[in-house]
Amino acid sequence: MSKVGLFYGTDTGNTERVADMIKDKIGADLVEVHDIASASVADFGKYDKIILGQPTWYYGELQSSWDDFWEDFKTIDFTDKTVACFGLGDQADYSEYFLDAMGMMHDIAVENGAAPAGYWPTAGYEFDESKAVTDDNEFFVGLAIDEDQQPEKTAERIDVWVDQIKEEMGL
Template sequence: MARIGLFFGSNTGKTRKVAKMIKKRFDDATMADPLNVNRATPEDLAQYPFLILGTPTLGEGLLPGLSADCENESWEEFLPKLQDVDFSGKTVAIYGLGDQIGYAEEFLDAMIVLYDFVIERGAKVVGAWPTEGYEFSHSEAVVDGQFVGLALDLDNQSGLTEQRLEAWLQSIAADFDLAL
């Protein structure tokens, strides 16, 4: 079984695309295939000691889900199912997608919801990311001067995605016991 679980919520497919970009860098013994949380169970997630969680921020700072006008259930509906999952001993990295120009006041806000959720249940979160190179007014996902995870803007800075992804994976490699 793989050591790293890769779970994402999505609406337009961009977060899924990034999950596939991450997965292609690893073999099946290291990382499981990406799984959309609308098809996952708490047991699917709980089996991994290492987790990478991805989410877009929709509208005015929302997680993807039915109340954000998504066609399918997503993180909004999955998180309540994880209420009793113990994240103690798990290492979690988060990546988020947002639009820093169109939604400058709530850029990547959904990441903080995942961050707070896993922290409250005992997880160690790694992969903080610098805010330099982005133009936004406010983000709930900034803690101690850094984003709580990898910040991606495929709408306005898609040309930086590969470079940022590679640097971020390098930054979490030691915490995930990875040889890159």
């Protein structure tokens, strides 16, 4: 079976920890994890199943190493690739910008041909605005993790989401 490529960026370590939990839940032998700070466009070419993880920083901004990679990211052809996103944010302190970076990341992958997977219900979160929701506000465009306000929910959210994407991605 082909491997899954998981690409993440982090400023303070939370997204890296969640990436490792996702890898362990899928099966460590099935997932290759890349810190986007040291990844290249060519690395994306190795996988047809891709997971992208990013926290949002500074009122709706990209995480710093994703920001550095952004122009390269926009050149990646995601045709014939399935992409599932996850994002970290804080729904209370940044309620008008909750998970914005995940939304921006998802939108580029889809514009560039990706088949999206891993949409996640917005029920159970309280926030004002997000660029990471579907038009009907029913779903986030990927797994929503809030280590600041709801850390106790993270492990179970990952368990449920991984079961979902395993099915959607045929893992």
